Amino acid sequence: MSELELQITEVGNEIRQLKLDKAEPSIIKERVAVLNALKAQLPPAGGDDKSKPPGRMQLKTVKGTRDFDTKESAVRNILFDLITRVFENHGAGQINTPSLELRDILMGKYGEEGGKLIYDLKDEGGERASLRYDLTVPFARFLAQRKVNTIKKYQIANVYRRDQPYMTKGRYREFAQCDFDIAGAYVSMSCEAECVLIIDEVLSQLALGTYEIRTNHRGLLEGIFEVAGAPQSEFKVVCSSIDKLDKCSWADVREELISVKLVDAKVVDVLGEYVRVRELNPQMNKVQLLEWFERDERASKNKKIMDAVGEMKLMFEYGNAMGVSESAVFEPSLARGLDYYTGVIYEAIILEPSFKLAQVECSEEEQNARIGSVAAGGRYDKLVGDFIHAASGKKKASSKNDVPCIGISFGVERLFTLLEQKLAAEDKKVNSKKTQVFVSNAHASSQLLLERMKVIGTLWKAQICAEYAPKNKVQPLTQIRDCEEENIPLMVVIGDDELKNGTVQIRNVLTRENTVSFEDLFKLLILFLGNQKRRNG
Amino acid sequence: MSELELQITEVGNEIRQLKLDKAEPSIIKERVAVLNALKAQLPPAGGDDKSKPPGRMQLKTVKGTRDFDTKESAVRNILFDLITRVFENHGAGQINTPSLELRDILMGKYGEEGGKLIYDLKDEGGERASLRYDLTVPFARFLAQRKVNTIKKYQIANVYRRDQPYMTKGRYREFAQCDFDIAGAYVSMSCEAECVLIIDEVLSQLALGTYEIRTNHRGLLEGIFEVAGAPQSEFKVVCSSIDKLDKCSWADVREELISVKLVDAKVVDVLGEYVRVRELNPQMNKVQLLEWFERDERASKNKKIMDAVGEMKLMFEYGNAMGVSESAVFEPSLARGLDYYTGVIYEAIILEPSFKLAQVECSEEEQNARIGSVAAGGRYDKLVGDFIHAASGKKKASSKNDVPCIGISFGVERLFTLLEQKLAAEDKKVNSKKTQVFVSNAHASSQLLLERMKVIGTLWKAQICAEYAPKNKVQPLTQIRDCEEENIPLMVVIGDDELKNGTVQIRNVLTRENTVSFEDLFKLLILFLGNQKRRNG
Incomplete structure (x- = not known):
């Protein structure tokens, strides 16, 4: 039985159990959607690799990759051109790093799940090389290798993840990222404000619909952990559940934390009080939410929370001066999975498209994801220093070699899917060539x-x-x-x-x-x- | 002993033997240059992978790949922009194919040597995938898969070859190609003339120096083979020697054909008569050279030669109408290694740079290669039909599914090296960002x-x-x-x-x-x- 078939059996059993347990319909529905998505991956009956005559060639692209014809490429170029222009307006120069990186450079940077998705090249006895998983880690390697500590750069390139592809929701194994990063020591929070502004500029100019730029601070989450008395060793696993609050109800997340991740129910309820502040106070704006933490008895006594709140307030003040729109919000439940973030993190979501989304046969989960996150990023102040120390062979004793960095990554595939649908809905024809x-x-x-x-x-x-x-x-x-x-x-x-x-x-x-x-x-x-x-x- | 060390020993022994045999100094010199280049690949004493402490990370790019900083990327963008503009002027639309292709798609397309250089991904039990070796074969797969038979397209992307890298001469394992291709049935030789014109436009606008666009015809070479009585089975090995005539003397090539490739000396001399026509008649222009073949007794009776000569004359007539410069020449010794060419082939060379080349410590071989081929291509009428037939599982019986194709590939890395040196020689500063x-x-x-x-x-x-x-x-x-x-x-x-x-x-x-x-x-x-x-x- 293939891995896929095993997964299908497993999810099938899980659903039967959920039904027996009279689980909430929303949970069952979600698992059924997963099951359907898995089934869709099955090769058509009698048409899989093994049943083909051996000499017969398959004319197809590698799983999870696709071609873009001239019309599709022209639509993609609208995106690339707009994003490039905004990056250049902000004074960034372009850099290019190779698609291949030494495997050692990539290991241990993407969390437990991410690490499994890295594509390795066949070992031919020389260096062990992998395809890049993102553009951030190679950029940090570039800085550490060249001893560069100040640069404003952008890079547009494909990255590779051996993930389960969902073509309809824009998840591919090869996909383009547009990254903007600032390395260097500047006024605290000035670069954070500029990054949020850049996301705001790109999304407002693309005019795909209403959107929200959700921001949070790793320090705030760490402080909430301290206040709730949760073990810091559980930080990553707990955060990965909390991060689902944009898709699942608190009841589901709470259940997962208690039953699956075995966190004490009392701790979970305190965590919930803090990370749900925005959800529970929809009338408050971002500054009022931050002030809520300042007024809260336990939070106001926690240094990590207060430092983070102070920084977030400054970021919004600077953002205000630079003209960031009301789309930028404070979302205390935003966690993000990558290991390397150290400060402010952010993620942009399309809320309501400005056009009617095409009806595509897909599960609710897929439908949600299709109008999901289109840009994300944050501050990563330790990554470059970690590389320099790893290369020196000595234990990292101080932050001497650290280079403060912050970045944004635009996910082109989802923006492309949306822009393609927008152009179709508006009956706008894109010329695939420039002939006059x-x-x-x-x-x-x-x-x-x-x-x-x-x-x-x-x-x-x-x-x-x-x-x-x-x-x-x-x-x-x-x-x-x-x-x-x-x-x-x-x-x-x-x-x-x-x-x-x-x-x-x-x-x-x-x-x-x-x-x-x-x-x-x-x-x-x-x-x-x-x-x-x-x-x- | 590593593969590299084995190679060094082997070339060392070869040189000792050549000296004993009192071989021509030019041949010995060439082998010494190869030896030096191999030695340069050796890791510094005590500094290779194995001698490093195991926990110490190497901050470097994968062998044969490199980073481009903001200034270097800006220079590359001058090239990409100029080439893209010329392609678009000619009515081409952009396409994009994945960096990964199924291994089966790539096998058997690049000659014996090329096939060895394909990068495979680690086999994880699913499809067997490789990194693309060029953009032509994936384009043919794209046409065959989508049943497209008429398109004018360009693609700019990186390709991958596990070759011995020579950084100074712009030979990398990951490098950018800018490809332009026309698929479809048009007036014979009109697309050939347009492709030569495109190379002419790009190189004249880049103004890197004097250049030559060498053209030839596979049919002419096949006909010469027939006239000389050479076995068609030896076509590829013999052509690969003849193709060296732009770097080596006829004496060297003749010696290789007789002593190494064991071709009959009489046959070799007849081959020489024909492929050296241009070298032996430097006063003749391209039309006069073609007429030489028409006047030659044996050549004029060979159908393949006469068809090819007729086509070449038509190509030059059309080129003349479109304004192709005198840089386009007829070079009967041009052979090119790839398996898939079926008609006219061409290759562009920078003859004399318009600026003083930087002095780089390298062998004569490397020095030559640095101002070598910067663009190449030709007609490949069978590749798409071969794919369609391979997918059908039936033997190819006719040319029914063939799609006439012709293309050009610009090698960006050499052009980049030249443009970088030109800008330095002219003391021109390229802005790495666009801030105003x-x-x-x-x-x-x-x-x-x-x-x-x-x-x-x-x-x-x-x-x-x-x-x-x-x-x-x-x-x-x-x-x-x-x-x-x-x-x-x-x-x-x-x-x-x-x-x-x-x-x-x-x-x-x-x-x-x-x-x-x-x-x-x-x-x-x-x-x-x-x-x-x-x-x-």
Whole structure:
């Protein structure tokens, strides 16, 4: 039995037990959705790898990866261009690190679950190499290796995770991340505010719908742990349950903490009091919520909580000065799984799309995830220092080599899925190429291939986006229709008369008129001047 | 003994034998260069993996890969932008395929040598996946899988080869390729001419020096084989020797063919007559060389040669119409190693850089390679049909499913090395970021952090590339110097007086004047109008 089949059996048994136990319908529903998603992964009956004739090649991409055709790539480029522009506006330069990293560099950075998902290359007796899991750890390696301690950079690249793929919700095994990071010692909370602003700028400009930038502080969570008397050794496992509060009810999370993770019920209830402050006080804004902690008797006596609250207040003050919108909120239940965060953490969620989401056959869990987290990040002040110490071979005794760092990572695949649906819902056509002029013959009776080649060569030399039909039998009408189909605005048409006179016709594809109208002149000037500018720029 | 040490011993023995045999000095010199290059790969004494204390981490990139910092990435972006623009001018849309491909897709496409260089992922019991070796085979898989038979596309992505890296000559294990391909049935030789034109446009616009676009035809080489009476089964091994004629003398190649590859000396001499036509007739242009074949008694009776010569003449005629420069030449010794080419092949070489190459300590072989091939490609009409047939499980009986394809691949790493050296030789500084405005405080005595945050937030909102110093103690003079250092043209300066009056000073960094001079006004208008355009465009 394959691992997948085993999982299906397991979840099936679990559901039967839940039904016997008369568990809450929402929990059963969630497990059924998981079961269906697992079943969807099964190969079609009689069509799996083993039943194929051995000599027959499968024409497909590797599991969890996909191609993007010209239209899809054009939509992705809208995203990449917008995100790049915002990063550059903030003074970041681009860096590039390899897709491969030494396995040792990646180990122990992504929590227990993450570590299992790293792709290793086949061991050929040399170095042990893996595909990068994110862009943050390679960036920290870059800083430690080069002894760089001040930089504002961005990187856009694919990362790799051997995860269970859910294509409909944008979870792939190869996917693009757009990362922005600031390394260096600056005024406390100024970079936090700038990172939140950057998320705000990108999401407001994309206009995919209402969104929320949830922020929290690792120190606050640690302080709440102290106040509740929870063992620090359980910090990670408990946080991973608390982090589910955006999808599950407190009753479910509480049950998991008590029954599965075996945390004392009293401790769990105190934790709940604090991490649910926002949920229980929906009328309070972020500053009022922070003040709630300052007023609370136990919290106000805990140094970690008070330090974190003070920093968060400063971050919001700076954010306010820089123009961060009301989308930035304080969410004390936000935990995030990665090991390397040390301070403020944040995550952006699309709440309500500005368009009708396409109906896709998928479970409720998948449906939720599809409009889930689109950007996340936080402060990681220890990672670079840890690398420097690991390389020195000595035990880390101080924070001497630490380099303060903070970053954001935009998850492109979900944004892409949303943007694609938005464009479809708004019936907006994205051009998959930039062609502005098509060179055509005037009459089917006179193909003028060499002459068309001369004209198109001249246009290409002038760096104008141009096409022609390299065919011997091509109808003028077909060429006009192709231009209409592909949104090409202008045609240059040559016939025998034009050749004799050394002229060409210029045709507006929309109006099909071929005199140089005022409108054509205007378009031509824009085209040629725009091109002039591009060449000089 | 490691594989590397074995190789070194082997080449050492070979050199001793060559000296005993009184071999030609050029051959010995070449082998010594190979030996030195191999030795350079040895880890420093006492510094290899095994001698390190086990707990000590190596802060380095995987062998044969490298980081690119912000300045290097900016130089690479000049290349990527220029190449992308030319591809788009020719009406190509972008596609993206995954970095991973099923191993079966890649096998048997890259010749005996190439196949050994494919990176496999660790076998985890599922599909057997590899990193892509080039972008051509994945593109053919894309066409076959989607039943697409007409597309003009480009793709820019990294490819992976487990080759012996030579960093100084731009040979890496992970490197970027910029590919342009046309699939579809068009007028014979029109796409060949366009591909040669594209190489011509890119290299002339890059202006790295004089260059040559060498073209040949697989059919011509096959015909020469027939005329010389060489066995077709030896085609690949013989071609791989002939292909060296751009680096080695005919005497060396002849010797290799006779002594190593055991080809009959008479056959070799006939081959030499034909493949050396250009070398032996330096006064002839490409058309005259093609006519030489038409006049030659044996060649003119061979159908393969005459078909190829006819096609090449047509390609040059079309190229002429489109404006291909004299850089395009006919080189009958060009062979190229990949299995999948079926017609015209081409390769572009930088002959003489327009600047003084940096002196790098390297062997003569490496020095040659540094100004070697920067783009290559050809026609591959069978690859897509082969995939479709392999997937059908039936023997390929006809060319029914074939999709005519032709492509170019630009090797970015060599172009990058050359462009970097050119910019250095010309003392041209490339900005690693796009910042145009710096927000500064007027006096050290008044830091105005919150106020600076307000101003920078306004600029960011207006989508202007802007920076400030998020510090509490920052000197106005330091900020001006930083702007000078980083080519930031304008400063927005605020002080207590300005705050009172609700104004700001605008300072020209170059002149250090802070009145709005005519020049400042001009720059400001360009800045703001340019930005306006970008936002609307």
